[in-house]
Amino acid sequence: MSSARDNILQRLRGNRVDLEQPEQNIPPLEAWSAEQRITRFTENQEAVHGEVHTLPADQWIDWLAKELPKRGLHQVLTGTGDTGNQLGASNIESCVFHQYDQPIESWKPELFSQIDVAITGSRCGIAETGTLVLMPDRDEPRLMSLVPPVHIALLDATKLYQSFAEVIEEERWADGLPTNTLLISGPSKTADIEQTLAYGIHGPKQLITLLLV
Amino acid sequence: MNQYQAFYQRIDKALQNDQLRRNFRSAMDGIRERRLAQFPDDRELQTLRFQAKGIRNRSLSRQAELLERLETKLTENGIQVHWAETPLQANARIHEILEAEQATSVVKGKSMVSEETDLNHYLEQRGIEVIESDLGEYILQMAQEPPSHIIVPAIHKNRFEVAELFQKFHPEQPYTDDVDELTGCARQVLRKKFAYADAGISGVNFAVAETGTLCLVENEGNGRLSTTAPRIHIAITGIEKVVEKLSDVPPLLEILTKSATGQPITTYFNMISRPRQPGEKDGPEQVHLVLLDNGRSRIRNDDELLDTLRCIRCGSCMNHCPVYVHVGGHAYGTTYPGPIGILLEPQRLGIDKVGSLTSACTLCGACGEVCPVRIPLPKLINRLRAEAVEATPGDNGVPGTGALRSRSEALIWKLWKQIYTRSRIYSAFKYLATRLRHIKPPISNGWTRYRPIPTPSSKPLSELARQQGYDDE
Numbered sequence: 059m060s061s062a063r064d065n066i067l068q069r070l071r072g073n074r075v076d077l078e079q080p081e082q083n084i085p086p087l088e089a090w091s092a093e094q095r096i097t098r099f100t101e102n103q104e105a106v107h108g109e110v111h112t113l114p115a116d117q118w119i120d121w122l123a124k125e126l127p128k129r130g131l132h133q134v135l136t137g138t139g140d141t142g143n144q145l146g147a148s149n150i151e152s153c154v155f156h157q158y159d160q161p162i163e164s165w166k167p168e169l170f171s172q173i174d175v176a177i178t179g180s181r182c183g184i185a186e187t188g189t190l191v192l193m194p195d196r197d198e199p200r201l202m203s204l205v206p207p208v209h210i211a212l213l214d215a216t217k218l219y220q221s222f223a224e225v226i227e228e229e230r231w232a233d234g235l236p237t238n239t240l241l242i243s244g245p246s247k248t249a250d251i252e253q254t255l256a257y258g259i260h261g262p263k264q265l266i267t268l269l270l271v
Numbered sequence: 272m273n274q275y276q277a278f279y280q281r282i283d284k285a286l287q288n289d290q291l292r293r294n295f296r297s298a299m300d301g302i303r304e305r306r307l308a309q310f311p312d313d314r315e316l317q318t319l320r321f322q323a324k325g326i327r328n329r330s331l332s333r334q335a336e337l338l339e340r341l342e343t344k345l346t347e348n349g350i351q352v353h354w355a356e357t358p359l360q361a362n363a364r365i366h367e368i369l370e371a372e373q374a375t376s377v378v379k380g381k382s383m384v385s386e387e388t389d390l391n392h393y394l395e396q397r398g399i400e401v402i403e404s405d406l407g408e409y410i411l412q413m414a415q416e417p418p419s420h421i422i423v424p425a426i427h428k429n430r431f432e433v434a435e436l437f438q439k440f441h442p443e444q445p446y447t448d449d450v451d452e453l454t455g456c457a458r459q460v461l462r463k464k465f466a467y468a469d470a471g472i473s474g475v476n477f478a479v480a481e482t483g484t485l486c487l488v489e490n491e492g493n494g495r496l497s498t499t500a501p502r503i504h505i506a507i508t509g510i511e512k513v514v515e516k517l518s519d520v521p522p523l524l525e526i527l528t529k530s531a532t533g534q535p536i537t538t539y540f541n542m543i544s545r546p547r548q549p550g551e552k553d554g555p556e557q558v559h560l561v562l563l564d565n566g567r568s569r570i571r572n573d574d575e576l577l578d579t580l581r582c583i584r585c586g587s588c589m590n591h592c593p594v595y596v597h598v599g600g601h602a603y604g605t606t607y608p609g610p611i612g613i614l615l616e617p618q619r620l621g622i623d624k625v626g627s628l629t630s631a632c633t634l635c636g637a638c639g640e641v642c643p644v645r646i647p648l649p650k651l652i653n654r655l656r657a658e659a660v661e662a663t664p665g666d667n668g669v670p671g672t673g674a675l676r677s678r679s680e681a682l683i684w685k686l687w688k689q690i691y692t693r694s695r696i697y698s699a700f701k702y703l704a705t706r707l708r709h710i711k712p713p714i715s716n717g718w719t720r721y722r723p724i725p726t727p728s729s730k731p732l733s734e735l736a737r738q739q740g741y742d743d744e
């Protein structure tokens with residue numbers, strides 16, 4: 059429909075406008091220390107019903123080994139990357155590990171109905187809003203953080219940025235973005251019925267961040 | 272029935288529905304409080320509003336260039352771009368895409384632009400199953416009603432009404448009016464749809480020209496599912512949604528979510544830049560973007576009214592509108608209700624069709640004060656009122672200018688002008704009006720239907736002022 063395109067662009071060019079652009083220089087936030095970022099991230103994530111556990115970097119598998127059976131999470135979805143491989147090699151009692159190693163088309167119904175929890179890594183975090191940043195890829199596909207009722211994400215505490223703007227700049231996002239980039243702040247929720255909050259409407263009902271220090 | 276009568280009838284109906292008014296009142300009070308809590312420092316809020324306005328103005332000033340850049344970038348990334356001047360063109364294009372891929376079922380994320388084009392009906396008439404997946408939109412789809420709010424579409428329904436709908440449409444699920452259980456029920460029902468739908472259709476909150484990225488703001492995850500689980504994703508948006516740079520996004524996102532629902536950020540901010548790449552195991556094989564004009568480029572004709580296009584659809588203006596809060600969204604009878612609807616719809620559909628909406632404004636100014644991109648809504652609504660009764664319609668782009676001009680009203684104002692601008696006649700008028708003040712015209716509509724006509728004072732204001740010691744009129 060190239061004619062529609064040309065007509066629209068022509069009209070836009072015909073009506074050239076030059077609007078005032080009162081761009082303000084917002085004073086930058088005072089810089090937070092590493093501890094402050096951890097505190098803010100945790101507070102903000104918890105404020106939206108997320109769970110955060112701060113752990114030494116080498117203890118996350120131990121944590122899972124303890125918590126997964128306790129919480130009744132048996133069918134565990136992992137990626138094919140490092141995190142997934144370490145998990146697969148671990149021997150967590152009562153857990154069955156499923157690696158997301160096939161295209162979704164071949165196992166969609168199982169993913170939608172049989173997985174209890176998915177465990178992924180994350181790209182970085184944002185302290186100001188308590189946000190996890192994910193860039194799903196071949197090893198950790200997009201639906202992992204979305205379809206299972208519980209999502210557990212590992213986050214390296216040294217990758218906690220202060221603000222979204224800082225992430226875009228420091229990680230040079232303007233140079234190009236991958237297929238999908240996600241900001242996740244808390245579990246899926248809705249307030250569509252009487253403005254009452256309810257969790258897990260479409261995505262995970264629980265979001266657990268393991269903050270590795 | 273003329274448009275005024277139809278409009279007033281809808282208002283009457285809404286006002287007589289106590290349940291509806293209670294539902295709106297409590298919802299709007301809640302949202303307003305939550306918004307306010309996000310802006311504890313007014314100075315910061317004002318700075319943020321100026322910044323957001325600046326970003327939107329920059330995008331609008333360079334819109335043609337940015338749209339072309341967006342198209343180039345998206346195409347490079349493998350996303351197919353389509354242009355539509357009219358709702359029909361947009362719907363037809365989407366249908367073509369679906370047909371070419373033999374797609375017969377669609378799940379939809381929330382999209383006001385698709386409401387604008389009435390896409391669901393168009394596709395359903397052509398044998399395609401369309402399921403709304405936003406909980407509010409799904410409730411409305413069962414009820415066969417349009418949204419009554421652009422952010423919380425089913426705000427007018429309480430949980431008992433929702434429970435009844437679920438019982439009617441999903442008798443296999445046990446009856447419940449508990450919000451948590453209803454949500455769980457919706458999850459079950461809609462999951463099945465996501466698992467087999469061929470295509471997902473979504474809106475777009477910001478389209479970033481710099482990187483060719485479509486950004487979606489949501490809490491539920493249905494937007495993510497619609498854009499990830501099916502093999503085709505079609506996004507539809509208005510041409511004004513383009514922004515220049517990624518760094519434009521954080522300030523807009525912040526003020527959008529804080530203004531809309533009082534959240535510092537939504538659960539999900541979903542940025543889509545490509546279809547599924549080789550080796551990736553999920554995500555759609557095809558991603559399309561449909562750019563809809565539908566009168567938007569025409570709105571730019573007018574230096575003042577083009578501020579309308581800055582809108583980021585946060586819904587804050589309706590949450591704060593005393594008229595909207597009382598009558599609700601359906602009374603307006605248009606896709607967009609509330610102050611932004613009053614401003615946008617007559618420009619889009621014509622004053623001759625929906626110009627009467629401009630009467631549903633008290634000019635209290637609340638909407639203009641809360642608008643995150645500083646659209647001077649009250650001023651522009653007033654401007655449209657003037658356009659509606661314009662005697663010599665010029666070519667300024669608003670369709671139907673002058674359509675609501677009434678001869679008698681014009682005559683009265685003309686007469687008044689004659690009186691008011693001639694001091695001798697005005698003195699005589701004052702004398703008569705104060706002496707004959709008990710003779711009042713028997714008007715029994717509008718304001719005077721429920722209230723007595725006030726009696727003019729026995730002395731003119733100028734005299735009263737002098738008595739009070741003011742010497743200068």
Ligand code: SF4
Binds near residue numbers: 587610642
């Ligand atoms: S006009 Fe302003 S307040 Fe109303 S929806 Fe648009 S951006 Fe929000």
